[in-house]
Amino acid sequence: MVSAPRLVYGLAGLNILGFFIGTVFWYGGFIQANQPPPWAYPFIPDSPLSTLLFGLALILLHRRHSNDLLNRFAIGFNIKYGTWTMLFWALYWVRTGDLNPVSLLMFATHLGMTVEGLLLFQYLQRPNVYNSLVVFAWFVVGDIVDYAPIAPGRDGYGWYPPLPLGTALVPAMMVHAILMTWILNAMLFLQSLARGPRTLGVIYRQVVGRR
Numbered sequence: 459m460v461s462a463p464r465l466v467y468g469l470a471g472l473n474i475l476g477f478f479i480g481t482v483f484w485y486g487g488f489i490q491a492n493q494p495p496p497w498a499y500p501f502i503p504d505s506p507l508s509t510l511l512f513g514l515a516l517i518l519l520h521r522r523h524s525n526d527l528l529n530r531f532a533i534g535f536n537i538k539y540g541t542w543t544m545l546f547w548a549l550y551w552v553r554t555g556d557l558n559p560v561s562l563l564m565f566a567t568h569l570g571m572t573v574e575g576l577l578l579f580q581y582l583q584r585p586n587v588y589n590s591l592v593v594f595a596w597f598v599v600g601d602i603v604d605y606a607p608i609a610p611g612r613d614g615y616g617w618y619p620p621l622p623l624g625t626a627l628v629p630a631m632m633v634h635a636i637l638m639t640w641i642l643n644a645m646l647f648l649q650s651l652a653r654g655p656r657t658l659g660v661i662y663r664q665v666v667g668r669r
Contacts, residue, residue, distance in 0.1 A: 463520070466516055470513040470516045470517050473574075474513040477510035477513070484506070484619075485506065485619070487620075492617060498616075501603040502603070502617050504539045504600065505543060505571070508535035512532045515531075515532040515578060516578075527589040530590060530646055531596070532574075532575065533582070536572060536574050536575030540568040540569065540575060541634070542568075542635060545634055546627060547561045549630060550622060550623065553623065585651065585652070587651075590647050594646075594647075601636055602616065603616050604619075604635065615628060618631070
């Protein structure tokens with residue numbers, strides 16, 4: 459994964475290209491039509507941002523300049539929103555039986571995202587509680603932006619992604635998103651605590667020392 463330049467840069471390029479395609483063609487019209495506040499923009503195109511983060515993390519990993527915070531974000535984003543999208547399309551197919559090419563392609567690409575996140579998890583080296591806290595905070599805010607009743611005209615939700623079937627599957631997807639926020643970040647915290655003996659004093663110094 460990190461020793462074959464053509465494979466690394468080809469895969470990274472596909473992921474970065476996916477960011478631009480997903481942002482423009484899946485979220486562009488949605489953002490234009492709903493006019494969310496500018497502060498919410500980073501929390502809206504979740505899947506495109508996932509592929510961008512993985513592409514950048516993969517390049518830095520290959521160049522031996524791996525960034526732990528970026529890696530943790532890429533892992534969380536790709537697993538959370540990869541599984542989120544696969545679950546959505548599975549529920550959509552159960553309801554409609556509409557196995558159309560777009561839904562099949564999106565299921566396949568998001569399965570790939572999930573696998574990428576799991577593979578990248580193997581490359582986490584140093585334990586870092588502070589970085590895990592940052593990722594957790596981001597995901598909590600992201601869930602609020604998507605599902606809290608803060609967006610006018612969004613049926614009591616926030617700026618959740620544009621979905622076929624309207625709000626029919628939003629409650630189920632909200633439950634998945636919130637559960638994955640806690641499950642994935644528990645994984646990252648456990649990784650931070652499991653790499654060697656960790657005491658409360660060490661963890662406290664690691665977090666407070668960054669301030």
